[in-house]
Amino acid sequence: MQRIPASGTLRMFDIAAKLEAQGRKVYHFEVGQPDFPTPQNIVNAAIEALKQGFTRYVPARGIPPLLEAIADRYRKKGIEIDPATNVIVTPGAKMALFMGALAVIDIGDDVMMLSPSWPSYRVMIRNAGGSPIDVPTGPDFTLDEEVLKQSVTSDTRCIIINSPNNPSGGVLTKDDLKLIYDLACDYDFVIFSDEIYETLVYDGFKQTSMLEVDPEMERTLVINGFSKAYAMTGWRLGYAIGNEETVDNMVRIQQNTTSCATSFVQVAGVEALTGDQSSIERMRREYERRRNIMRNMFCSMDDVSCSTPKGAFYVFPDFSAYGMRSTELAEQILKDTGVVCTPGVVFGRDYDTHLRFTYAAATDVIEEGLAVLGDYLASFPRSKAGHAKRLPPTPAR
Ligand SMILES: Cc1ncc(COP(=O)(O)O)c(C=O)c1O
Known part of the structure; x- marks a missing residue:
């Protein structure tokens, strides 16, 4: 403690x-939480699920319609995801990150964080036995290639990136992501890409998912959720997408901790992803x-x-x-x-x-x-x- x-x-x-x-x-x-109410169609879907008695445990990985809706969302970006093996639904992106850290980081591992960075990463890394390494960004919070390269050690197991970034609002370009991916291949480390602010980009900027750079999910775990995009902070609903081995390990942790994300909240998540997006x-x-x-x-x-x-x-x-x-x-x-x-x-x-x-x-x-x-x-x-x-x-x- x-x-x-x-x-x-x-x-x-x-x-x-x-x-x-x-x-x-x-x-x-x-x-940092949206001051908007959750859109009404999402609220209605949860109420309907409750009325129909959808109140029991559900599979630890997530309910199949939600896994499918998540995979479909990425399919529309040209990324092929198997909903049965590559996705886990969690109580918030925070829990996805926490379980991802437990699944991937070992005692003595170094974990780089592109900084400034959300403070919970540091706690999650330490909790899993790793050492957090700050990798400061350059002017205007852009990626500093030299500082990044110098931060890799023989114990580097993982890097956590967050784009768009809390707190700086910095956004990584596709070239930045490629550079990080190439370095991860050269030094054999894993990438956690926290994309929770994915829909909140400005000035016509296009956010790129790390999955567009590593579509095979060879070394990438993408973390995302509903809190920011759909104004659903209190519902606690998030997910992670990665290779079968990592996701299976996270499912085992979830089975033995939270059991599953709340059943009727997952139904609301299906509506969020498949309903009106305006x-x-x-x-x-x-x-x-x-x-x-x-x-x-x-x-x-x-x-x-x-x-x-x-x-x-x-x-x-x-x-x-x-x-x-x-x-x-x-x-x-x-x-x-x-x-x-x-x-x-x-x-x-x-x-x-x-x-x-x-x-x-x-x-x-x-x-x-x-x-x-x-x-x-x-x-x-x-x-x-x-x-x-x-x-x-x-x-x-
Ligand atoms: C960078 C970042 N990741 C994750 C989260 C947590 O998201 P969730 O509400 O889905 O747990 C936050 C919330 O503030 C955040 O800023």
Whole structure:
């Protein structure tokens, strides 16, 4: 347990909850979850399944219509998947990643994470006995080929990539994916590709699945789910796609842990994948609009450097000019303005001058909250400014 830190996001949430209890106005930009309701056709499918008594255990791998619907979705992208052997349905993408880590990572393995990266990867890797290795990205959170190559060790067993990325909004190109795949072949390691933000890409960018680069699933496990694309965070429904051996091992873990993803939720998942898809595009367009508002507001703030996220629903501006560590800065901003964000250090020690803000928040909250933040930063004690480069290195976590 000593190796599992408390969630940095939830810590901020807790401080904010105390302020709210004292009657303070708080602007929430810390927890990344869609603020849209789950589309009605999906809700109706679950209600109907419940009414029909679909409430028992189902196969650990997932119900066949959902496995088929998942395979079909990838077939439409030209990727052939056998629903009976290559897919497992899980209670959320998080559980798919957790079981994937247990199935693949052994004690003493090194696991690279393209960073900044979602903090749960680190915990899952350690839990499986591996050592997480941060592989920082380059300018604008693009892949840095040299840093990646230098991070491979004789113990490298796996790399975890996440595109579109939480927290940076960075998106890997097909050439990036090919480069990662070639390196994985040369040094014989596995690729976990977390594609949970797949549908949330902007500016006409096309997201590429790692399965398009490794269609035989020789060394790729793709993780995906319903939380972000269909606004279904609380339903807990995700899946993984990989080769028969890896998926079989994950099925055995699932049989002995959660047993299966919730039966009637899986029926709702079939409706999500096969029913009307217009809500996905509607939500995507709305996120893109909010991203533009948030990014423009950050760009107009003093001494804040903000690149344009290409996907997901976060911006990850750099506040190095303010000369404070991210946790200290995030807590001070929260206390003084009621604006809640997540300190960059939870996404990797190289990001201790960044803060993450989600734009999965209503437009008026974004506009008002960031206006308050902008005014505050304009009069932030300037004596501290410019000290960032002299901060001692952030201790390893
Ligand atoms: C990068 C990433 N992967 C996975 C998840 C978890 O998704 P799920 O709700 O399907 O467990 C999240 C949720 O925040 C995430 O940001």
